[in-house]
Amino acid sequence: MLIRVIADIVIFFSILYTPFWLTLLALIGAAFYFRSYYELIGGGILIDMLYGTPLVKFFDVSFITTIITVSLYFIIDRIKQNIR
Amino acid sequence: MSYRRDKQKFPKGKVLSGLLVLFIAYVIFGTSAGDVLHKGLERVSIPLWRAEGESMFSAGIIGAFQSKLKLTAENEKLKKELRDLGLKLLDRNLLYEENLLLKEKVGRGNIDESIFARVLTRPGQSLYDTLIIDVGSEVGLRGGERVMYEDTILIGSIAEVGEKTSKVKLFSTFGEEISVEIGENMVSAIATGHGSGNFEIKVPRETPVKEGDVILAPSLMPHMLGTVEHIESKPNDPFERILFKSPVPLFEINYVVVLLGK
Numbered sequence: 399m400l401i402r403v404i405a406d407i408v409i410f411f412s413i414l415y416t417p418f419w420l421t422l423l424a425l426i427g428a429a430f431y432f433r434s435y436y437e438l439i440g441g442g443i444l445i446d447m448l449y450g451t452p453l454v455k456f457f458d459v460s461f462i463t464t465i466i467t468v469s470l471y472f473i474i475d476r477i478k479q480n481i482r
Numbered sequence: 483m484s485y486r487r488d489k490q491k492f493p494k495g496k497v498l499s500g501l502l503v504l505f506i507a508y509v510i511f512g513t514s515a516g517d518v519l520h521k522g523l524e525r526v527s528i529p530l531w532r533a534e535g536e537s538m539f540s541a542g543i544i545g546a547f548q549s550k551l552k553l554t555a556e557n558e559k560l561k562k563e564l565r566d567l568g569l570k571l572l573d574r575n576l577l578y579e580e581n582l583l584l585k586e587k588v589g590r591g592n593i594d595e596s597i598f599a600r601v602l603t604r605p606g607q608s609l610y611d612t613l614i615i616d617v618g619s620e621v622g623l624r625g626g627e628r629v630m631y632e633d634t635i636l637i638g639s640i641a642e643v644g645e646k647t648s649k650v651k652l653f654s655t656f657g658e659e660i661s662v663e664i665g666e667n668m669v670s671a672i673a674t675g676h677g678s679g680n681f682e683i684k685v686p687r688e689t690p691v692k693e694g695d696v697i698l699a700p701s702l703m704p705h706m707l708g709t710v711e712h713i714e715s716k717p718n719d720p721f722e723r724i725l726f727k728s729p730v731p732l733f734e735i736n737y738v739v740v741l742l743g744k
Contacts, residue, residue, distance in 0.1 A: 414530055417606045439503055446507070447523055449608035451641040451649050454657035462609060464507040468500045475496070 402432055409437065413444055421445070425467065429474045438474075442467025524644050528616065531602040581703075595742040596630075597621055601735050602647065611655035611677060615738060618644045622742060628705070630739045631730040636705035640740065650738070653707070654679045654728055662707060664724070665695030671724075673697065673707065679728040681708065684721045697726060 405428050412421045421441070429435040442464040452458040459465070599615040617623060627640045629650045641651035653660045658675040662683065667690045673681045685691060691710060698704040708726040715722035 411530075413607075414527060414603075415534055415607075418608050421607075443507060444523075445608050447520055448527060449603070449610045449612055449614070449649070451610055451612055451651055453610060453651070453655055454659075455655065456609075461504075461507045465504060466609075468503050472496060472500055 405432070406437055409441055410444075413441060413448070418445075426470065426474065429471065430478065435471070435474075438471050439464070439467050520644055524647055528602065528646060531614070532600075532616070596633075596739045597742060599648075599738050599740055601738060604733050604735060605652065605678075606733055610649075611652045611675075612641065613638070613650040613652070613732075613735065613738070615648050615650055615740070616646065617740060618646045618648050620645055623648055623740065627743075628699075628741045630705060630741065631735060633739050634706055635728065635730050636699050636707055637728060637730055637732070637735075637738065648740075652679075652732065654681055654732075660707070661700060663698045663700050663704070664691050664710065667691075670700075673726075679730065679732050681726050681728070683724040683726075685724060687715055687720060687722050689722070691724060 405424075409421065409424050409428065412424050425438050425441050429438045443461070445463040446461040450460040450463065452460045456462045597617055599617040601613050602616055603612075603614040605611045605613065613629075615629075623640055623643045625640050625643050625648075628636060629638045629640065631637050636653070638650045638652040638654075640648050642649040651658070652675070653673070654675040654677065656675055656677040659672050660675075662671055662673045663669065664671060664683070664685075669685065669689055669691060671683045671685050673683045676682055681697075683697075691713065693710050693713060695710045697707045697709060699707055708728050710724055710726055712725040713722055714725065
């Protein structure tokens with residue numbers, strides 16, 4: 399539990415300070431390591447709340463990271479089930 | 483003997499919960515509930531971003547003291563650069579004053595007020611090509627204001643305004659479009675963003691445009707976007723592509739100027 403809380407804190411600071419790809423890697427890594435890592439979706443929502451704005455390239459959707467992290471959550475869940 | 487893995491059921495429940503999360507996200511981002519959450523986030527994130535800026539600044543000072551010789555050489559170089567820039571600035575200021583004077587004479591002397599803002603986050607921290615700056619509705623921002631670098635180069639506009647922060651949408655974001663005028667002939671065109679400060683303009687062939695021409699965003703006080711860097715034309719294409727890059731180092735930008743008039 400303590401490791402998970404530490405990971406969450408690290409990821410929170412990663413969202414604030416590090417490039418997006420690094421945050422995404424950390425989130426994916428944590429989702430593989432921890433069981434039911436809902437923080438992956440929470441992280442996506444947090445990123446969108448902080449940085450999100452409607453852009454033409456995302457069809458004016460301002461929560462694209464949430465969509466990505468929700469999809470990733472289910473994909474990773476599926477992969478974990480298959481390799482267990 | 484062979485074993486066949488049980489066919490896994492279609493995870494209906496999980497798909498439904500995923501859709502539910504997306505619906506909640508839609509509600510959060512599309513209604514005033516998002517504003518309340520955003521205000522809370524602002525309170526947490528602003529001090530942290532500011533602290534990062536200050537620690538980077540002090541790290542820079544420590545780094546500079548590491549090599550005295552390097553520092554002296556750099557100092558000399560910077561002094562020379564500063565001298566050259568001072569001369570250029572003097573020339574530019576004279577032209578600017580003359581420009582204002584002429585506009586005043588024709589009754590168009592009202593120039594937009596501006597406000598200096600610190601950049602809290604740069605592009606790269608998210609999929610969105612946005613900057614977050616430390617001014618918001620508190621200083622009268624309403625959204626749509628133009629954002630400049632060093633008072634001369636236009637980089638974007640205010641997309642969303644919080645109480646103490648605002649999101650700046652960069653014109654160079656992929657797919658964003660802005661009207662421009664190119665070169666001495668003021669050729670009107672639309673510049674399309676290609677991300678990371680890059681733009682593309684399509685104009686008919688034979689348009690009088692050459693490399694090095696200045697690209698301006700039209701207004702009473704035209705603002706520069708960049709200069710033509712490359713012109714690509716094919717014999718079978720009636721159009722030619724003009725490529726240019728904003729001269730602003732978007733990933734290292736620390737301060738911007740927001741023009742208060744839209």
